Amino acid sequence: MKKKIRSFARRWWHQLTSMRTALLLLLALALAAIPGSTFPQRSISPTDVDGYYAEHPDLAPFLDRLWAFDVYTSPWFSAIYLLLMISLIGCVVPRLGVHLKALRAAPPEAPRRMEILPYHRRLDGEVNETRARAALKQHRFRTVRREADDGAVTVAAEKGYLRESGNLLFHASIIFVLVGVAVGSLFSWYGNRILSEGEDQAFCNNLQQYDEYGLGAYVSETSLPGFCLQLDDFEAEFTDGGPTSYDAEVTYTVDGDEDAYNLRVNHPLNIDGANVFLIGHGYTAVVTYTDRYGNSESRHQPFLSMDAALNSEGAFKFPDANFNPETGEVDSGAEVGFDAILVPTYDDSTAMLLGSEPELNNPVLALTAYRGDLGMGDGLPESVYSVNEEQVASGELEQLNDEAEVIGVGDTMELDDGSTLTFDGVEQYAVLQVRYDPGGPIVLVGAVILIGALLPALTVRRRRYWIRWNPDGSVEVAGLNRNDYDGLEEECDALTADIAPDFRPPKPRTDSEASIGSTS
Amino acid sequence: MTGAEAANALFVATILVYASAMFAYALEYAFDRRAEKRVSEKELVAAGNAVVDRAAKDRASEPAAGAPITPAAARGAGRLGLVLTYLGTAALAASIVTRVVYTGRWPWGNMFEYTVGVALAGMITWLVLVSSRHVPRRLGLFATFAVTMVLGTSVRVYTEAGPLVPALDSYWIVIHVTAAIAASGALLIGCVFAILHLLKRRYDRNVSDGKAIRFPLNVAERLPDATALERLTFKIHVFAFPLLTFGIFAGAVWAHFAWGRYWAWDPKEVWAFIAWVVYAAYLHARVSGRSAKANAPWIAILGYAVMLFNLTAVNLVFDGLHSYAGV
Ligand code: HEM
Numbered sequence: 123m124k125k126k127i128r129s130f131a132r133r134w135w136h137q138l139t140s141m142r143t144a145l146l147l148l149l150a151l152a153l154a155a156i157p158g159s160t161f162p163q164r165s166i167s168p169t170d171v172d173g174y175y176a177e178h179p180d181l182a183p184f185l186d187r188l189w190a191f192d193v194y195t196s197p198w199f200s201a202i203y204l205l206l207m208i209s210l211i212g213c214v215v216p217r218l219g220v221h222l223k224a225l226r227a228a229p230p231e232a233p234r235r236m237e238i239l240p241y242h243r244r245l246d247g248e249v250n251e252t253r254a255r256a257a258l259k260q261h262r263f264r265t266v267r268r269e270a271d272d273g274a275v276t277v278a279a280e281k282g283y284l285r286e287s288g289n290l291l292f293h294a295s296i297i298f299v300l301v302g303v304a305v306g307s308l309f310s311w312y313g314n315r316i317l318s319e320g321e322d323q324a325f326c327n328n329l330q331q332y333d334e335y336g337l338g339a340y341v342s343e344t345s346l347p348g349f350c351l352q353l354d355d356f357e358a359e360f361t362d363g364g365p366t367s368y369d370a371e372v373t374y375t376v377d378g379d380e381d382a383y384n385l386r387v388n389h390p391l392n393i394d395g396a397n398v399f400l401i402g403h404g405y406t407a408v409v410t411y412t413d414r415y416g417n418s419e420s421r422h423q424p425f426l427s428m429d430a431a432l433n434s435e436g437a438f439k440f441p442d443a444n445f446n447p448e449t450g451e452v453d454s455g456a457e458v459g460f461d462a463i464l465v466p467t468y469d470d471s472t473a474m475l476l477g478s479e480p481e482l483n484n485p486v487l488a489l490t491a492y493r494g495d496l497g498m499g500d501g502l503p504e505s506v507y508s509v510n511e512e513q514v515a516s517g518e519l520e521q522l523n524d525e526a527e528v529i530g531v532g533d534t535m536e537l538d539d540g541s542t543l544t545f546d547g548v549e550q551y552a553v554l555q556v557r558y559d560p561g562g563p564i565v566l567v568g569a570v571i572l573i574g575a576l577l578p579a580l581t582v583r584r585r586r587y588w589i590r591w592n593p594d595g596s597v598e599v600a601g602l603n604r605n606d607y608d609g610l611e612e613e614c615d616a617l618t619a620d621i622a623p624d625f626r627p628p629k630p631r632t633d634s635e636a637s638i639g640s641t642s
Numbered sequence: 643m644t645g646a647e648a649a650n651a652l653f654v655a656t657i658l659v660y661a662s663a664m665f666a667y668a669l670e671y672a673f674d675r676r677a678e679k680r681v682s683e684k685e686l687v688a689a690g691n692a693v694v695d696r697a698a699k700d701r702a703s704e705p706a707a708g709a710p711i712t713p714a715a716a717r718g719a720g721r722l723g724l725v726l727t728y729l730g731t732a733a734l735a736a737s738i739v740t741r742v743v744y745t746g747r748w749p750w751g752n753m754f755e756y757t758v759g760v761a762l763a764g765m766i767t768w769l770v771l772v773s774s775r776h777v778p779r780r781l782g783l784f785a786t787f788a789v790t791m792v793l794g795t796s797v798r799v800y801t802e803a804g805p806l807v808p809a810l811d812s813y814w815i816v817i818h819v820t821a822a823i824a825a826s827g828a829l830l831i832g833c834v835f836a837i838l839h840l841l842k843r844r845y846d847r848n849v850s851d852g853k854a855i856r857f858p859l860n861v862a863e864r865l866p867d868a869t870a871l872e873r874l875t876f877k878i879h880v881f882a883f884p885l886l887t888f889g890i891f892a893g894a895v896w897a898h899f900a901w902g903r904y905w906a907w908d909p910k911e912v913w914a915f916i917a918w919v920v921y922a923a924y925l926h927a928r929v930s931g932r933s934a935k936a937n938a939p940w941i942a943i944l945g946y947a948v949m950l951f952n953l954t955a956v957n958l959v960f961d962g963l964h965s966y967a968g969v
Contacts, residue, residue, distance in 0.1 A: 141934075142930060142931065144926060145923055145934060149941075152916040152919040152920050152923070152948075156916065159912040159956070165907065166907065194907055312903075368808050387809050388809070388812040388900050389899070399899075401901060555901075555903075557902050559903075562898065565894075569891045572887070573887055573891065576887060580883065580925075
């Protein structure tokens with residue numbers, strides 16, 4: 123019984139580590155990666171997944187159960203690559219043993235009948251052994267001399283060991299890369315943050331201050347390095363309606379030391395191993411609302427761009443407006459909110475609200491005002507980029523103007539209760555990503571090894587060459603390629619000519635395998 | 643003429659010159675009866691004497707039955723085709739250089755420019771193979787056909803040359819995109835050879851089975867030996883695979899700087915990964931067992947299909963970070 127199990131296990135192990143299985147697993151991995159590009163992925167954009175749920179309410183939960191929104195962490199994807207890894211290790215380790223032995227061993231003896239080898243020549247005339255071995259050495263062959271009982275002397279030579287070394291190193295480096303990826307997923311963290319210009323907008327590196335974040339399994343919230351960052355000035359340059367450069371002047375503080383950095387796309391800022399990347403930008407609208415009692419409140423509100431011309435949407439919410447100094451309370455049902463569209467270059471000669479250029483040439487806000495209950499107190503997360511539609515639908519929030527009111531910088535929109543909203547101006551914000559990934563350098567080293575090993579693994583050819591001095595005084599040479607390639611005959615003939623100066627290679631034969639060159 | 647017009651004029655000239663080259667190669671391919679001689683080359687060489695050779699040459703001076711031109715004229719057409727190929731390639735390179743001069747930036751800024759780069763890389767790969775005598779000139783028919791198709795497709799995604807978006811403004815565009823273009827160009831030619839090999843293999847099998855030879859198999863009659871075609875396919879992939887690998891890695895390094903992460907399964911990344919895995923499978927199939935080796939050319943073709951999908955569908959249909967690369 124035990125024996126049976128063992129032979130069964132061995133058979134399966136053989137199956138798993140066979141090249142054919144590796145081939146099938148590789149193709150399976152390629153197939154398995156496809157759904158990740160056709161369905162929205164949580165790891166990339168959770169909002170797109172929500173959107174998919176909204177669009178296909180019946181299908182989405184079913185797909186979700188198949189991990190269609192988390193393809194690259196799904197059990198089936200993991201299963202394939204784990205099997206591939208096992209297969210890889212099972213393939214590399216025994217070959218490593220064989221190769222290490224081969225590296226130390228002498229080139230093997232020639233077969234007794236050398237004429238069965240793919241390259242074979244009989245030489246007439248003397249062949250000097252010392253000279254022959256020197257020539258082989260010069261061609262970087264490893265050689266060994268053997269004497270047979272019948273007096274025949276053979277020199278066996280071999281070269282091209284680097285192919286297998288490269289091959290093994292290449293396969294090992296794949297494991298190395300995956301270790302780096304695993305380290306990354308366990309120990310990395312990132313946070314995204316929209317940062318407007320100005321000292322009062324600065325943020326510090328803790329999770330509460332990020333708009334979105336992710337922590338590796340072994341990262342605790344309290345272990346993030348402490349630093350603070352402020353955007354002093356942001357400039358976007360545009361040419362022909364397209365952005366050509368983003369330039370952010372930032373000030374950062376670590377342990378009380380302040381420093382400045384010019385943050386640009388492709389030029390991240392490194393703080394204690396964490397990188398701060400500039401990954402986008404947008405406009406911040408600045409407004410002041412003055413309520414019916416004369417109290418003013420300002421807002422710096424980042425707007426989300428809707429298109430390439432940076433027409434952007436956003437909202438201003440004033441839940442504490444209309445504080446009545448006489449009652450000491452906010453008037454009931456008098457919270458105020460505005461849905462707004464920010465148009466960077468408004469062209470009033472057309473009927474179109476949205477502009478076609480991203481530069482701030484004539485910025486306007488198109489405003490729709492609401493009063494009532496903004497619904498912010500109920501603890502549910504809600505968008506800061508629009509007023510709560512449900513509150514509008516349920517009548518808790520009353521829409522005050524039917525048609526959006528368009529105002530320019532310095533202009534004021536007046537509501538029916540005499541309160542006003544003034545458009546003070548537009549600032550810029552930068553979208554920053556802060557990321558720490560200790561796996562990155564490991565992956566990089568693995569990748570460099572991988573490429574370095576791939577070249578010899580693919581291009582070096584392993585071949586053997588023998589010279590035999592027969593007891594009857596005749597000399598034979600033979601060659602064998604251990605990898606499929608077609609220059610063996612030419613190469614061996616050149617080698618033979620070096621060994622035996624009076625050797626004349628036979629007329630080049632147009633071997634159908636060797637050459638398909640055109641002209642004869 | 644503005645720089646843009648000059649670049650476009652050179653581009654159109656390239657297509658016309660390549661189309662003429664294709665026609666010239668077609669003449670050589672169809673009417674150079676020496677191709678038949680080559681089939682029996684082995685016996686010729688075995689006989690090893692010049693008399694036979696001369697006899698073959700004499701025969702070569704008359705048109706074969708029903709052929710409108712002599713084999714010598716056909717070879718002349720082939721030489722003309724090669725000259726035209728060099729000319730067209732020079733025009734294509736000049737068109738790209740013109741774009742560089744008047745945009746003042748590296749010329750791989752949008753999908754049109756990328757596709758044109760792939761065409762150039764493919765043709766350079768081809769010319770290197772021909773001038774190093776790895777392939778017969780007359781097969782230029784297939785290379786010019788493939789490259790002209792690529793150029794024709796690129797017209798459909800033509801974009802006015804404009805400035806680069808900030809993420810593309812980096813020297814990594816030189817490294818990453820150039821490697822990807824060079825690999826795609828070489829793989830295009832590799833794919834052509836995989837197809838030619840399969841055609842010839844099928845042709846040989848039908849001949850030995852005594853089956854009828856119909857279009858497109860009859861095209862294979864003048865192709866070189868199937869084994870030689872397969873080896874060439876493999877060699878090209880051996881050259882291109884490290885390039886592709888390097889291009890993908892360079893892309894990951896760049897993604898780190900531009901987008902703050904080196905790999906996040908963006909659609910372009912997913913399909914690059916798939917292409918890489920398929921080509922790795924090709925190389926494995928090539929070195930393992932007889933039946934796997936026989937299927938290897940199909941895997942190579944699948945690999946190129948994935949590359950094309952990644953270039954077209956992923957740019958045009960999927961919504962990812964690479965989409966801004968512009969259409
Ligand atoms: C992530 C998975 C793998 C990748 C990306 C990969 C990639 C490659 C590449 C590019 C080559 C070069 C081909 C050549 O030398 O002609 C190669 C060769 C090879 N691979 Fe893999 N491989 C993988 C997994 C495996 C596994 C699991 C095995 C074990 C069954 C294996 C066995 C081999 C062998 C034996 C060669 C050498 C072929 C020769 O001697 O030329 N590979 N691999």
